[in-house]
Amino acid sequence: MPSSSETELAALLASRAQTLQNQTSVARTLQEVVDLAATTVEGADFAGVTFLGQDGRFDSRAYTATLVMQLDEAQYKLGEGPCQQEMADGDSLRYISDMSAELRWPRFTERARTLGVGSMLVCHLPSPSGTISSLNLYSVKSLAFDASAQNVAAIYAAHATVALSNATVVDNLAKAMDSRQIIGEATGILMERYRVTSPQAFDMLVHASQTMNVKLRVVARQVTKTGISPGAMRAHEFDDPIGG
Structure with missing residues (x-):
């Protein structure tokens, strides 16, 4: 006992x-x-x-x-x-x-x-x-x-x-939800600005991400913050390239 x-x-x-x-x-x-x-x-x-x-x-x-x-x-x-x-x-x-x-x-x-x-x-x-x-x-x-x-x-x-x-x-689930929302917002901005479809806007984000070796959510966040086109971005401009 x-x-x-x-x-x-x-x-x-x-x-x-x-x-x-x-x-x-x-x-x-x-x-x-x-x-x-x-x-x-x-x-x-x-x-x-x-x-x-x-x-x-x-x-x-x-x-x-x-x-x-x-x-x-x-x-x-x-x-x-x-x-x-x-x-x-x-x-x-x-x-x-x-x-x-x-x-x-x-x-x-x-x-x-x-x-x-x-x-x-x-x-x-x-x-x-x-x-x-x-x-x-x-x-x-x-x-x-x-x-x-x-x-x-x-x-x-x-x-x-x-x-x-x-x-x-x-924490990871919260980040995933946040990433999904940010990517969705960025896609919407690109669709409206460039008159492209949702898949085309998403491809623009993916291409920039792969070209600069920067996380997709970081590219999307930059679009929502600055409105700049993904194709005009440079990797050194990011505050947080790994997207922590």
């Missing part, structure tokens, strides 16, 4: 999972993930979610304190650190119990100590899309994360992964 503490923990994690699932976008989910992590895992004073970009640079997508972003930047500049190692190895958890005694990343730990961090726990956030990311927990104390805290962090990270996956699906 579960003890009262185990029951309370299960209820807490269930509540956290529900809160994460209730978020309506990836950005909101990420911020909720770090905000709740800092109050869910015993010993955590700060939290952040770090993504590894294709260029090898760390991207601090959400954090509860600026020092989290500073530590990510330090790992990138120094070329060493627990996040970098965890992402390379794919370990589910990596614990740095005492920054003053850690020898694997001396320059990083020196920077961490300067910022007042005593220990750190890195939790892998697996992604079906292959995106590499981690949930990072920091404490001003050394030896802050015992076995129980590490277990809670691992379970919480699993809930966060599910919530982020669901939020990504919602």
